[in-house]
Amino acid sequence: MAGCGxxxxxxxxxxxxxxxCRQDRICVHENCLYHATGMYQHGADDEGFFGFLLPDIEQQMQHVAQKICCICRKKGASVRCHNRRCSRTFHFPCGTERRCVSQFFGEYRSFCWQHRPTQQVQPLRQQHPQCVICMEEVYTRPSYNTLVCPSCRSAMFHRHCIQRQALSAALHHFRCPLCQETQTFKDEMLRLGIKIPDRDAAWELAEAFQELYERHSTCDTSVCLCPAGRQHSENMG
Structure with a gap:
């Protein structure tokens, strides 16, 4: 299988x-594309990949072909830290593993582990702090992997837990799992690099749970006594 270009x-x-994303000879990850420094959407939303035109993508691949990732030391680094005084360049997934932060709004800026945005929120004191999503232990104060709701300051969660929830709830339904505050919480999570898709929630999408409305039409007992067989069903069940 071809790898991301x-x-x-x-x-x-x-x-x-x-x-x-795959088309013709080009194969590229969506997040690698959005965070490639110097890439711009010159097309309409339905052109190329999300408005990124294929010739522009090919040109970007050639442009970064010899750039070395400061994390894995391999070529093809396309993401540069947004801090003006920082020259670190890395692959998007390498940055994720090294605890860099890439923002999914506005200019889609990325920051290395030294210059990434951090939380200054002081969470309310808890004897045994837990992630409100998975109920597993979290760090006692904000860190890369432990995020805090800026509104209630009681809700703490793992980065991967709140990211998973954001992908499911999406922009229209994403909120603090504990206090249910929306705007301040959403802005803070975006700033910290949580990706919140601009669409309706997964459970609201058409046919997302279509199987729940399907009528069961086969007898599952080990010995079916119906003379007409397992597939037979009358109007009333």
Missing amino acids: LCHRTDDDPEIYGEM
Whole structure:
């Protein structure tokens, strides 16, 4: 299987890499594309990949072909830290593993582990702090992997837990799992690099739970006594 033309990985985990886009000779991860420094959407939303035109993508691949990732030391680094005084360049997935932060709004800026945005929120004191999503232990104060709701300051969660929830709830339904505050919480999570898709929630999408409305039409007992067989069903069940 062909790897991403920017990070050269074949991994296909939507939670980390976004969609794997393939057309003609080009194969590239969605998140690698959005965060490639110097890439711009010159086309309409339905052109190329999300408005990124294929000639522009090919040109970007050639442009970064010799750039060395400061994390894995391999070529093809397309993401540069947004801090003006920092020259670190890395692959998008390498940055994720090294605890860099890439923002999914506005200019889609990326920051290395030294210059990434951090939380200054002081969480309310808890004897045994837990992630309000998975109920497993979290660090006692904000860190890369432990995020805090800026509104209630009681809700703490793992980065991967709140990211998973954001991908499911999406922009229209994403809120603090504990206090239910929306705007301040959403802005803070975006700033910290949580990807919140601009769409309706997964459970609201058409046919997302279509199987729940399907009528069961086969007898599952080990010995079916119906003379007409397992597939027979009358109007009333």
